[in-house]
Amino acid sequence: MGSADLQSKRVGIVVNSAWNIINFRKGIVLSLLDRGYKVFAFVPEDNYAEELRKLGMEVIITPLKGTGTNPFSDFRYLQVLYNKFRKVKPDILLQYTIKPNIYGAIAANRLKIPVINNVSGLGTMFLGKKIFSKLAFQLYKKAFKDVPMVFFQNESDRRFFLINKLTTKDRTIVIPGSGVDINHFKSQGNDRPAYRNVFLMIARLIIEKGVYEYAYAARRIQSEYDNVEFQLLGSFEESHPRAVKKEDLEYWINNGILNYIKPVSDVRPKIENSDVIVLPSYREGTSKTLLEGAAMAKPLIASDVPGCREVVKQDINGLLCKAGDSKNLYETIKSFLNKTEDEQKEMGKESRKLIEDFYSEEFVVKTYLSTIDRLLA
Structure with a gap:
């Protein structure tokens, strides 16, 4: 892929908060920018949105109520994502957290935009009441059926998706979470007091x-x-x-x-x-x-x-x-x-x-x- 091709590529990152990108996705964002991609953040406005702009991302505000399963607010979020995707025209989308994974995938599928979904956990909907687990299951089934690649952060979650036919093995990869910058996170070697x-x-x-x-x-x-x-x-x-x-x-x-x-x-x-x-x-x-x-x-x-x-x-x-x-x-x-x-x-x-x-x-x-x-x- 030549440099001219890179300059024209537009990558969207869809997630439930700008904070999430700053804390977990900064490495991939910087690598994409270094490659010459234009990178968009589809996130709600929060105190970290300006930090994304400083990195060089274009922030597309997509209001999202982060918790609960209100069908009306979730449908509005789906419509907002669809309209924003259609306007920005990203070449590919990287999506994280439950609602962006689900509703972002549905919107992207309609617009024929390839998606990489990252399942960072099955979420509390699967831990709670059975009615919510059933709803979550149906939403995942609808959203993931046309997603070309799904990253999982542990083998147990991937196995759950495969057993329940939510995706196929050839469209899945297990990665070690968002990884760690081992040069940034390292001990200074200070000895701790033995008594404390x-x-x-x-x-x-x-x-x-x-x-x-x-x-x-x-x-x-x-x-x-x-x-x-x-x-x-x-x-x-x-x-x-x-x-x-x-x-x-x-x-x-x-x-x-x-x-x-x-x-x-x-x-x-x-x-x-x-x-x-x-x-x-x-x-x-x-x-x-x-x-x-x-x-x-x-x-x-x-x-x-x-x-x-x-x-x-x-x-x-x-x-x-x-x-x-x-x-x-x-x-x-x-x-x-x-x-x-x-x-x-x-x-x-x-x-x-x-x-x-x-x-x-x-x-x-x-x-x-x-x-x-x-x-x-």
Whole structure:
């Protein structure tokens, strides 16, 4: 493909927030821009939209109500995407998160625009009431039937789609999440005080991330061990239908159970100042939190579920616990605390090695670029 051809190619990235691109997709965006593509972001307006413009992207505002399954607002979103796609005329679309994957695919199919969908997890619709799971299934079936390529972040999710005939094996690839920039996320080698154990959970404050289990385990551990600290870093959106209760969060903070940290632009200092990364999530695509923590040579404690178990190797770079089981999480953390300092440090070294071998961002970007070349050939 010559340079003149590159200059004329238009790539659209469709996702539920500009924040998502800045935090998870920046590597692929910069690579596309370096190639000479014109890159469009189809996102709702938020505080990060201007950051996308600074990168060199053109931002196409597409209002989206991120949660819930209101058929009227979802239909409006579909119509907005269709109209925006028809006007911008992208040559290919890269889509992320549930609603862009579904409604973006339906709109793109009508306009004969090739799509790469990225399934970063099956979403809470599959964890909730059966009626919503059935609705989600039908929407996925309609949307994905003509999508030429689907990237999955773990084999369990791909297997679910294949078993249920939502796509075919030749149109799927498993990639290691969004990968990690191993040069950006690396430990500075600062020794942590042996007497202090800092556990850090980075996640949105919603039920499915295991926040309640984390708080329960923290309270029990603190009653038995001295010099332990449990930090919780993430966005709290009180209006979110599955958000933890505000009074519960205030109780944890006021009673010293959790040290709550609001979202920060750079999580590396927080990771560096911790000893263990914890994520008792009910399900993930591939957890970015775990990847970043592992890249900075931290031991990991996470649920034995898709999206977590791939990154946490039992008794090698961390420990696995049962999802939704507060007592088991407590016992798992206690098991880690009973390990020697050398054993804990060795887990951290193994975490870094795992990331270097299998989860570099460079691999993910190359996979995207080669797939785009093939679909545009």
